[in-house]
Amino acid sequence: MTATPRHPPPALDELAERWRQEGVRDIECLFADVTGYPRGKLVPAASFARGAELRIAQAIPMQCVTGDYSPHPLFPEADPDVRLVPDLDTLRRVPWSDAPRWMAIHDVLELDGSPCVFAPRSLLRRVLADYAALGLTPVVAPEIEFYLTAPMADPERPLQPAPLRAGRSEAGQSAFSLNLLNELAPFWDEFRAALEALGVACDTWLHEVGRSQFEINLQHGPALAVADQAFLFKYAAKEVALRHGLNAVFMAKPIAGSPGSSMHLHQSVVDADGRNLFSLADGRASPQHGHFIAGLQQHAADLMLLFAPFVNSYRRYVAGSQAPVNLHWGHDNRTTGLRVPLSGPEARRVENRIAGADANPYLAIAASLAAGLAGLQERLAPTAPVDGSAYDHSHDLPRSFLQALERLERSADARRLLGDAFVEGYVAVKALEHDSFQREISAWERRWLVAQA
Secondary structure, eight states: OOOOOOOOOOOHHHHHHHHHHHTOOEEEEEEEOTTSOEEEEEEEHHHHHTTOOEEEETTGGGOOTTSOOOOOTTSOTTOOEEEEEEOGGGOEEOTTOSSOEEEEEEEEEOTTSOBOTTSHHHHHHHHHHHHHTTTOEEEEEEEEEEEEEOOOSOTTSOOOBOOOTTSOOOOSOOTTOHHHHHHTHHHHHHHHHHHHHHTOOEEEEEEOSSTTEEEEEEOOEEHHHHHHHHHHHHHHHHHHHHHTTOEEEOOSSOSTTSOOOBEEEEEEEEOTTSOBTTBOTTSSBOHHHHHHHHHHHHHTTTTHHHHSOSGGGGGSOOTTTTSOSSOOEEETOTTSSEEEOOOOGGGOOEEEOOOBTTSOHHHHHHHHHHHHHHHHHHTOOOOOOOSSOGGGSOOOSOOSHHHHHHHHHHOHHHHHHHOHHHHHHHHHHHHHHHHHHHTOOOHHHHHHHHHHO
């Protein structure tokens, strides 16, 4: 895979005049928080074009999924300001807004101009800077799965598949069905148009194994640009789904008894001349290809909480489900955590199959690339490839949220790869989320323990 350059950003003075003529009132100044949820502010278009300074509280990027904030001393009680600085490459029209509106993804910077270490986009930029220092550029392509469901009026009740045109719901076992894609054509038509307007470059669209489960593959490109697109993809899916009376659900395991949803990450690395580092001149796999795989084998389990960030995430890792349970690798083997698809030398890559659809794309890509880079730098040796089923081998990945949390917190390697402050802050946020989860009593507990405990 080779990287595709980004287009130069538009001139703000030209855009200001265009916005005035089109009646554009506001610009969405957004960024991804630690969950991958879009946060930010609306700013008048004229103010944005003048370069007005925009600030938020430093704690916002590390806001828990519950809306709470960690009391960890790493986060100052004074809650100081940070600045939002737009990446003008990402300026786009907001396609689902009834009133003319534009958006831009922002970096989060401290007031002294240094990156805010708690912001997910900052972490990915840090990892990419490590590659750039070696004259290398990672190339990434995500495959994102999600469910379309009926509206959720009561979170105590299970999610239901999306209603179809005749009023019925899917019966299941409809993988790759074109008819069932067509059943939701109004949603897909608007969603496709929204992605085109946002500059999200998609490849294939398909119906997955689960009822009302779908997968869309993003085209490969530079890691930061692709992470931005994955972030906007999820934002757009949720907004467009709501316009059609649906929910776009990116939980790793939203419906009991149905397949989980993943975000497989295809990764390669090109050198300064654009050559795939994973292939030799004669077409064979290079030693660096093995080193990258070995880096993932060595470090990905410590970083599991970035690939599987919620309690629900760990329901996906079940033997026989095409979700991995270990970090073995193989050629065109979907039972392994690390798969090498069959391809020509120029497209040789590694598919990381660990990340769930619920993962923050900035953090999952950063963690995967950081692990691979460590393998390159340390010249680690991979295990032998698995020819049969990797499910015949031990379940080596953390089995639960708490196991992953404790492993990340103890890992000196994770702190070296991602930065001590980020790991400390991330662990604090995730621990607070788990405390909130522990205060809930589940249907399983009521069903079995009321009568028998």
